[in-house]
Amino acid sequence: MAFEELKNRQSVMWGSGPYEPIVEITSEIHEALVDALDAKPGQRWLDVATGTGAVALRAARAGAEVIGVDLAPALVARAKEKATAAGLRARFETGDAEALKFEDAGFDVVSSAIGTQFAPDHPAVAGELARVCRPGGRLGLACWTPTSGVADMFAVMKPFMPAPAPGVGNTFDWGRPEYVQRMLGTDFDLTIEERDTVLHADSGEQVWETFATAYGPTKTLVGSLDDEERGRLHREWVAMFERCRVGARIEQSRTYLLITGTRH
Ligand SMILES: C[S@@+](CC[C@H](N)C(=O)[O-])C[C@H]1O[C@@H](n2cnc3c(N)ncnc32)[C@H](O)[C@@H]1O
Numbered sequence: 152m153a154f155e156e157l158k159n160r161q162s163v164m165w166g167s168g169p170y171e172p173i174v175e176i177t178s179e180i181h182e183a184l185v186d187a188l189d190a191k192p193g194q195r196w197l198d199v200a201t202g203t204g205a206v207a208l209r210a211a212r213a214g215a216e217v218i219g220v221d222l223a224p225a226l227v228a229r230a231k232e233k234a235t236a237a238g239l240r241a242r243f244e245t246g247d248a249e250a251l252k253f254e255d256a257g258f259d260v261v262s263s264a265i266g267t268q269f270a271p272d273h274p275a276v277a278g279e280l281a282r283v284c285r286p287g288g289r290l291g292l293a294c295w296t297p298t299s300g301v302a303d304m305f306a307v308m309k310p311f312m313p314a315p316a317p318g319v320g321n322t323f324d325w326g327r328p329e330y331v332q333r334m335l336g337t338d339f340d341l342t343i344e345e346r347d348t349v350l351h352a353d354s355g356e357q358v359w360e361t362f363a364t365a366y367g368p369t370k371t372l373v374g375s376l377d378d379e380e381r382g383r384l385h386r387e388w389v390a391m392f393e394r395c396r397v398g399a400r401i402e403q404s405r406t407y408l409l410i411t412g413t414r415h
Contacts, residue, residue, distance in 0.1 A: 154271045157316055158222060158247060161269070165202075165367040166225030167374075172365040174205050177265060179348045180293045180407060184264050185209040187411050188291040197258040197283060199248045200266025204230030204241065211241035215260065218253075220246035222270075223367070249275035256285040265301075265407065268294045268325035271318070273334060281338035281414065290339050290412040296326030300350060300395070300403035304362075307387050308372055311380055326408050339412030350403040355392030358401065359385060 174181075184206055190196070192214025198207040201219030203226050211217040211234070219241060221227050230243040246252055248263070248270045261284045267276045284290055295301040302323050324330045328343045335341060352358045362369040363385075373381055395403040 154249075154316065154319065157271060157319070162222040162224065162245075164223075164371040165221075165269075166223035167367045168365040168370040170203050170226060170229070170365060170367065172361050174203055176350055176361075177348070178205065180264050181205040181209060183346065183409055184262055184291050184293050185213070187409060188260050188262060188289055190215050190260075194259045195257065196260040196262065197251075197253065199246075199251070199261065199263040199280070200269065201230060201243065201263075202226050202266065204233055204243060206262055206264045207241050207243070208233060208237065208239055210260070210262070211239040212237075217241040219243045220248075220251065221266075222247055248279060251279045251283055253283050255282055256288075258283050258288060259285060260289045260291070262291040264293045265295055267292065268322050271316075271320055273320035273324065277334040277338075281335070284339075284414040286414050288414045290335070290410070290414065292325075292331075292408075292410040294325035294331070294408045294410065295323060296345065296406045296408060297323040298406060299323075299326065300405040302326075303391060303403075304388075305368075307391050308369065308384070311372055311376060311384050326406075328408065331408065331410055335410075335412060339414055341410060341412040344409045345406055346409050347404050347406045350401070350405055352392070352401040352403075353399075355389035355396075355401060358392045358403075359388050362388075 190210040190213035194215040196210045196215040196217045198219040201207045201221045207217045207219035224245045227243045234241045248267045270276045
């Protein structure tokens with residue numbers, strides 16, 4: 152399997168923070184995706200890169216028969232706990248979006264919220280999303296755009312991170328409509344819409360505290376740096392968010408593509 156070692160590291164990285172504070176910030180996206188896919192009782196629904204199961208649990212609440220898969224075992228464990236606590240029958244498993252362990256055409260709905268765009272091999276992901284979705288079935292993806300505040304956040308982190316391995320796809324390419332058409336347009340009739348969700352906070356410092364403790368990529372990066380580098384990343388992060396100040400509050404625009412499709 153391609154990028155095996157990278158994905159082993161990513162599975163630990165994504166599971167290194169509790170993630171729930173980030174789910175709160177991104178809940179508008181989860182709502183929009185489940186609404187767009189019109190969750191109904193009896194649908195066989197696969198949520199890929201499910202994290203702590205935000206989309207999967209919403210779909211299960213609407214009666215869909217849901218399986219959520221994610222690379223990070225720690226997040227899968229939290230999703231299972233949430234399903235049990237809510238009395239929902241969703242199933243959660245560890246799995247790789249590039250090599251799904253499900254039969255061809257086995258699902259009526261396949262979804263991923265700001266998830267599959269983080270897998271390194273984009274053509275492999277696109278192939279798997281198409282393979283497991285039945286003809287006439289529905290696809291729904293939410294992907295951060297290259298001009299979103301999330302891309303700005305990763306741009307601040309990038310100089311402190313190791314260079315990506317050769318051949319790793321650019322996460323934010325999935326936020327460009329023409330790229331999405333190229334990846335998925337042969338297998339799906341696509342509708343692509345740009346939407347915005349705004350991150351609200353009291354200060355750049357508050358955003359730093361949230362992400363440095365709860366968001367796997369930031370938490371892992373912070374833990375890998377020496378004091379001098381950590382201090383520099385901290386200052387640059389806070390300054391970037393403070394540039395999004397509107398009066399007394401931080402309001403950072405985070406545009407994403409809401410991609411829906413019907414499988415040919
Ligand atoms: C930004 S989080 C989104 C989680 C969830 N979909 C949500 O919206 O709350 C990205 C997720 O993608 C998962 N992920 C990254 N690469 C993956 C891969 N190759 N296969 C499956 N999951 C992956 C991570 O473990 C992480 O849970």
